[in-house]
Amino acid sequence: MNKPTKEFLNHLKDERNYSPQTIDSYRRDIEKFFDFLQVEGILMDQVDLLVIRNFLTNELQGGVSKRSCKRRLSALKHFYGFMVGADYVTANPFSLITAPKTDKRYPHFLYQEQISDLFEANLRRNDELAIRDQAILMMLYYCGTRASELVNLDVQDINLKTRIARVFGKGRKERLLPFTNECKDALSIYIQGPRSQLLSKNKEMTPALFLNEKGQRMTTRGLEYILNNIEKKTGDYLGLHPHIFRHSFATHLLENGADLRVIQELLGHSSINATQVYTHVTEEAKKKIYSDAFPRAKKPKNSDK
Numbered sequence: 001m002n003k004p005t006k007e008f009l010n011h012l013k014d015e016r017n018y019s020p021q022t023i024d025s026y027r028r029d030i031e032k033f034f035d036f037l038q039v040e041g042i043l044m045d046q047v048d049l050l051v052i053r054n055f056l057t058n059e060l061q062g063g064v065s066k067r068s069c070k071r072r073l074s075a076l077k078h079f080y081g082f083m084v085g086a087d088y089v090t091a092n093p094f095s096l097i098t099a100p101k102t103d104k105r106y107p108h109f110l111y112q113e114q115i116s117d118l119f120e121a122n123l124r125r126n127d128e129l130a131i132r133d134q135a136i137l138m139m140l141y142y143c144g145t146r147a148s149e150l151v152n153l154d155v156q157d158i159n160l161k162t163r164i165a166r167v168f169g170k171g172r173k174e175r176l177l178p179f180t181n182e183c184k185d186a187l188s189i190y191i192q193g194p195r196s197q198l199l200s201k202n203k204e205m206t207p208a209l210f211l212n213e214k215g216q217r218m219t220t221r222g223l224e225y226i227l228n229n230i231e232k233k234t235g236d237y238l239g240l241h242p243h244i245f246r247h248s249f250a251t252h253l254l255e256n257g258a259d260l261r262v263i264q265e266l267l268g269h270s271s272i273n274a275t276q277v278y279t280h281v282t283e284e285a286k287k288k289i290y291s292d293a294f295p296r297a298k299k300p301k302n303s304d305k
Contacts, residue, residue, distance in 0.1 A: 004044070004082075005031070005034075012026060017171045029072045029075040033072070037051075044083075044089065045090070047093050049093060049096060052094065052097050080093065080094050080095075081095070110244060118236050119138070122230060122234050124234075127233070128194065131186070131194045135186040135189075135210075136223070137230070138180075138183040139153075139183065140242060142179045142249070143167070143183075143249070146242070146246065146268075147223050149167040149268075151208075151217065152167075154207040154208060155207055157209065158191075160187060163183075164178055170268065173268060175265065177266060191209075195209075199215050200215065202216055223242055227240040227241065227242070249266075260276065263275055
């Protein structure tokens with residue numbers, strides 16, 4: 001790894017408070033670009049629009065999606081902006097490039113009935129991890145946390161009396177999230193019982209709220225594994241992923257009349273634009289419900305205009 005890249009990644013960590021996952025993503029994108037420059041025999045201060053377009057073409061032809069290319073160009077634009085400020089290069093060529101257009105993908109979410117059925121199915125389990133998993137499911141849905149926020153929760157971040165969770169989002173920004181009485185009960189049972197049992201398996205004490213089978217703090221990859229196991233143990237296959245609960249949380253709030261600005265704060269979005277996607281989600285859901293109720297309202301594929 002070269003000096004500018006090291007300094008940039010340290011900048012993201014120490015000054016911008018980016019998460020380890022985000023920093024690693026930046027690192028991989030930058031290294032990918034420098035690998036291309038090395039093959040082409042181009043120095044980092046010789047990059048121009050033609051070089052960037054050739055890199056982009058090479059990526060797309062190699063099977064990289066437009067969405068990934070767009071993210072990669074954004075990372076490199078940020079990196080070169082940093083290098084301009086550090087006097088490694090004189091200009092940022094990425095500020096002039098247009099990212100490839102991508103198809104708009106709306107977040108996938110679960111209907112409230114599906115969420116309720118999932119909770120009930122998980123309660124019917126009788127294994128030792130069922131109570132922990134119920135608390136996880138409820139925290140993901142009722143608080144709309146990101147995976148990284150959930151696994152980084154400590155016991156002291158949960159106030160059962162006031163039903164408030166303190167989470168730290170992107171950039172270590174703190175926000176307070178309310179949760180329901182149902183979620184409070186699930187957390188209380190988990191903390192008093194299964195968590196203590198899991199903690200006894202680990203010689204080193206940890207303040208982590210959610211523990212894996214070894215009594216250690218759960219990882220985001222471990223959380224995904226747990227959700228897959230929940231599907232297998234309940235027989236309720238819904239394509240569970242941490243973000244599907246976050247999307248469901250936001251969509252259901254909006255459908256029940258919550259203000260978009262409030263949802264933005266609860267989700268920890270820095271921009272309202274990121275939250276507005278849920279207005280499209282609810283419109284799509286309404287169209288589907290209407291279409292299912294009135295199938296004859298669908299326009300025939302071969303109908304004349």
